[in-house]
Amino acid sequence: MSVIKKLVTLLRGSAREIGQSVVDSNATRIYEQEIVDAKASIAEAKTELTSVMAKEMQSAREIERIQGDIRRQEDLALQALEKTEDGLALKVAERVAGLEAELQAQTASHAGFAVQVSRLKDLIKAAEGRVREHEREIGIAKTTESVYRATQSISDNIGSTGSKLTSARESLERIKKRHEDLADRMAAAEALEKEFGHKALDNELAAAGIGDNDKSRAQAVMARLRARQAAPASAASPVTGNGDTPSA
Structure with missing residues (x-):
């Protein structure tokens, strides 16, 4: 009971x-x-x-x-x-x-x-x-x-998914490293192109001042402009055969 x-x-x-x-x-x-x-x-x-x-x-x-x-x-x-x-x-x-x-x-x-x-x-x-x-x-x-x-x-989420957060952080680090590796590869390829590629010889000629480059073309333009500037002055002051200027 x-x-x-x-x-x-x-x-x-x-x-x-x-x-x-x-x-x-x-x-x-x-x-x-x-x-x-x-x-x-x-x-x-x-x-x-x-x-x-x-x-x-x-x-x-x-x-x-x-x-x-x-x-x-x-x-x-x-x-x-x-x-x-x-x-x-x-x-x-x-x-x-x-x-x-x-x-x-x-x-x-x-x-x-x-x-x-x-x-x-x-x-x-x-x-x-x-x-x-x-x-x-x-x-x-x-x-x-x-x-x-x-x-x-x-x-609760941090406690229960701590491993997931760690895995996500590791994935992010791997992505960063992959991006850095890609950037390094691109820089190396550009360096090789400059050294051994089609423009390597042009670069060497330009460095020696040979060939048609922007600097030589600019100098040619300046020379032409100076010639045009001096032409009117020569036309305004003609000289005779004996070197004397004609009298009026």
Whole structure:
């Protein structure tokens, strides 16, 4: 029998742990739903408040009506007294007394409605303030939870894929070495082309100042330009056969 009790206790403990785990894992969602429920309750309270405020306004109008009836009945009682109709005036006075009792009850009811309206307004304001505070808290909690999840994800990924990261780094190093080798090969090929290729002899001739190169062509152009510059000066000053300039 004691074994059965222990098993039952174990099951209850397991159910409690499972329930607590579910609550903990969904704490943010539960918190948000509680805020939604609180807002719904506040909206319902505001509806009730409008009902009480309507009754307060109705009671205020009823008080004004009764006060008006009392003034009119008192005027009638005075008119009866002026005509020495004491019995009639007494009947009117009894009616006024009934109206005054009704006014007293209505005034007390109006005061009660006013107290309820004031109290409900204070409660609603306080509840809305708490809801806004909880909304700020849930915003902070959600942000913090997102940061924790991201941090945990990064830690888990680095821990579980460390070998992959190492392999990727090694692959990158191999790519860099392959690029360096390719660059070296291209530089070597260019050096060989300069030394043994088709332009090797041209390079040697150019270095010796032989052949048609850019420098010799530039010198030829300069010589031609100087010749053209000197030609007009020679034409402007002709000489005779004996070397004297002709007289005018």
